[in-house]
Structures are given as structure tokens and as C-alpha cells.
Amino acid sequence: MPDSSPPAPAEAEIAALRAEIDALDDAMHDLLMRRAAVVARMAGSRAKGNTTPLRAGREAAVLRRLLARHAGPLARARIVRIWREIFMANTAIQGGFSAAVFAPGPQSGHTRLAREHFGPLTPIRVHPTPARALAAMTGGEASVAVLPAPVDGEPAEDAWWARLDAPRLQVVARLPFLAGPAADPGALVVAPVAPDPCGEDRSLLMVEAEAGAQRSRIAQALAGAGFAATSLILSRAPAATLALAEVEGFLRAEDPRLASLPWARRIILGAYAAPVPGDAP
Structure with missing residues (x-):
């Protein structure tokens, strides 16, 4: 029973x-x-138009x-x-989305960062150079390009950010958003759209100084114009010194501080959300 x-x-x-x-x-x-x-x-709204999701x-x-x-x-x-x-x-509901990733080697971690950020179902294709990844995006093969975060001292010919076609192409995100181990590789997301502010942002400002310009002089000029730089990366070429500053806030082209800088070439390469702390160990 x-x-x-x-x-x-x-x-x-x-x-x-x-x-x-x-x-x-x-x-x-x-x-x-x-x-x-x-x-x-929202995707079908006329007010949204043909802008990217x-x-x-x-x-x-x-x-x-x-x-x-x-x-x-x-x-x-x-x-x-x-x-x-x-x-x-x-995002997939609003249209196709894919990413072109430059991965310099199997251990680079950039593909993993892209997968974690854009999800396992998002089509991701790896490219052998930053130029190829950017070309895939501009050619319509991908929605965004994921490129390594710039490092200090890299030669000008290797610095993809020095040749970024801004403002047509802009940095719109930094990976990972949730701060991880210090050894975790960083990456930047480039898209053919302007970044949108989140309220706690950092912007990328590139300036072209004279050849052999000292880091301290560039930092002082930025501070004197009112920019709070959280990092300053230099790439030296025979004819010029390219400096990439990460500055606090969302920088716009009409910002009057830009006119205070002593260099004629000053380009905003984009902006992204400041990372947030991860879980406590």
C-alpha cells in the first residue's frame, strides 16, 4: 500500500x-x-529613427x-x-549585433573580455591586427571593434589610438566594467557612434606635442587647463610626441578648456563609464 x-x-x-x-x-x-x-x-518607434541600439x-x-x-x-x-x-x-531584438576583436595571442584575454561583455550568443570574430578589426567594423561586418587598452611607451606605428578616425569612430566602453584583478587585461570598445554619458565617466583626450616633449610639461598643461588626468600615456615619433590622457568627466567638443591647451592638435577619442568595484575577496 x-x-x-x-x-x-x-x-x-x-x-x-x-x-x-x-x-x-x-x-x-x-x-x-x-x-x-x-x-x-522602442525599436519600431519613429522617434528612435535609424540609430544604433x-x-x-x-x-x-x-x-x-x-x-x-x-x-x-x-x-x-x-x-x-x-x-x-x-x-x-x-539588443538582438533591435537588430543584428556582432563584434570584431583584435587578439594579439591566444593568452591575450581580449576575446574572453568581449565574450563576457557581449554574451556567448553574440557573433565574435578575431582579427590579427587592430587595423583589420577596425576595417571589419567600418565595412559593416561588425557592429563594434574590441581593441587592447593603450599602454605607455608603445611605438607610434603600433598605437592604434593614434590613427583612430575620430570623431567618426569613438571609444564608447572600457572592459571590464566591474573591476577585476590588476593583471586582468583591459580593452576598449570602438563604435561608429558617439558615446553616451552615464553620470560617472572618463574621457580620452589625445594631444600632439613637439618631439621629445617631457611628460611633466604635458601633465602640467593639462592640469593648468583644468583637466583631472587619471593616466597619461605617451607614444613618441620622430616628429612629434603623442599623448593620450584619460580625464575625469564626459568631455565634449565645445568644452572651453580645450582652447586653453598649448597644442593645435587635440582630439577627443571618446568616453566610457568609470569602472565599479568588484566583489570583496
């Missing part, structure tokens, strides 16, 4: 918790479907807001991964 005795207290509690989880899953699924429906309406600053602002209110045992990194997948799923 079947056992008709009531379940043990522990089994009953587990069954009740599982039922609660099932109800929460249904509620989350309902919200995901509602979110996708809103995105679909990529809004790196908007995504960063959403993540920053969620992380600020987050509590409990779920890791901050998990929150970012979950919402990154939601962002990319909704």
Missing part, C-alpha cells in the same frame, strides 16, 4: 520553498517578456544603479553577468 503518512517537516519546508522559487521564476519571466516588449516598441553609457548607468541597491548573498559579478545577458538579448 502507498505511504499516506504526511511528509516530514523538513520535506514540507523544502517543497514550500521550491514552490516559492517556481512562483518567482514565473514572475521574473513575466518581467523579462514585458521588458522585451517595451524594447520591441548600442547604448554603453545607458547600460553602465543601469548596472551602477542596481549595484548600488544590491544586497544579499548573490555576488555583484553575477548581477553584472545576468544584466549583461539581458542587455544583449534586447
Whole structure:
């Protein structure tokens, strides 16, 4: 005969918790479907026009807001991964999206960063040079290009940022958004659109100084114009010194501080959200 005795207290509690989880899953699924429906309406809106669905600053602002209110045992990194997948799923609703990645070697980590940011279902193609990755994007083969973060002292011929076709092409994001180990490689996302601010931004400003210009003089000129530079990267060529400054805030072309700089060539290469802290060790 079947056992008709009531379940043990522990089994009953587990069954009740599982039922609660099932109800929460249904509620989350309902919200995901509602979110996708809103995105679909936005994609079809005449007000949106033919602009790209990529809004790196908007995504960063959403993540920053969620992380600020987050509590409990779920890791901050998990929150970012979950919402990154939601962002990319909704981006796919608005049109095709793919990435061209320059990976200098199998251990570079840039492909992994691109996968983590844009999701496992986003088409990603690896290219042997930054120029090839940029060409794939400008040729319509990819929506964005993912390139290594600039490093100090690299030769001018190797510095892809020195030849970036700004303002037509702009840096719109830095990877990873959630700060990781110091050894984690950094990457920049370049797109054929202007970046959008998130409220806590950093901008990239390139200036061309005279050959042999001292780092201290360039830093002093930036500070004298009112720029708070968080890093300064130099690339020296026989005829000039190229300097790439990461400055606090979202820099616009009409910013009056630019006119205070002593160099004729000064180009804004883009902007991105300042990274946020990861989980405590």
C-alpha cells in the first residue's frame, strides 16, 4: 500500500520553498517578456529613427544603479553577468549585433573580455591586427571593434589610438566594467557612434606635442587647463610626441578648456563609464 503518512517537516519546508522559487521564476519571466516588449516598441518607434541600439553609457548607468541597491548573498559579478545577458538579448531584438576583436595571442584575454561583455550568443570574430578589426567594423561586418587598452611607451606605428578616425569612430566602453584583478587585461570598445554619458565617466583626450616633449610639461598643461588626468600615456615619433590622457568627466567638443591647451592638435577619442568595484575577496 502507498505511504499516506504526511511528509516530514523538513520535506514540507523544502517543497514550500521550491514552490516559492517556481512562483518567482514565473514572475521574473513575466518581467523579462514585458521588458522585451517595451524594447520591441522602442525599436519600431519613429522617434528612435535609424540609430544604433548600442547604448554603453545607458547600460553602465543601469548596472551602477542596481549595484548600488544590491544586497544579499548573490555576488555583484553575477548581477553584472545576468544584466549583461539581458542587455544583449534586447539588443538582438533591435537588430543584428556582432563584434570584431583584435587578439594579439591566444593568452591575450581580449576575446574572453568581449565574450563576457557581449554574451556567448553574440557573433565574435578575431582579427590579427587592430587595423583589420577596425576595417571589419567600418565595412559593416561588425557592429563594434574590441581593441587592447593603450599602454605607455608603445611605438607610434603600433598605437592604434593614434590613427583612430575620430570623431567618426569613438571609444564608447572600457572592459571590464566591474573591476577585476590588476593583471586582468583591459580593452576598449570602438563604435561608429558617439558615446553616451552615464553620470560617472572618463574621457580620452589625445594631444600632439613637439618631439621629445617631457611628460611633466604635458601633465602640467593639462592640469593648468583644468583637466583631472587619471593616466597619461605617451607614444613618441620622430616628429612629434603623442599623448593620450584619460580625464575625469564626459568631455565634449565645445568644452572651453580645450582652447586653453598649448597644442593645435587635440582630439577627443571618446568616453566610457568609470569602472565599479568588484566583489570583496
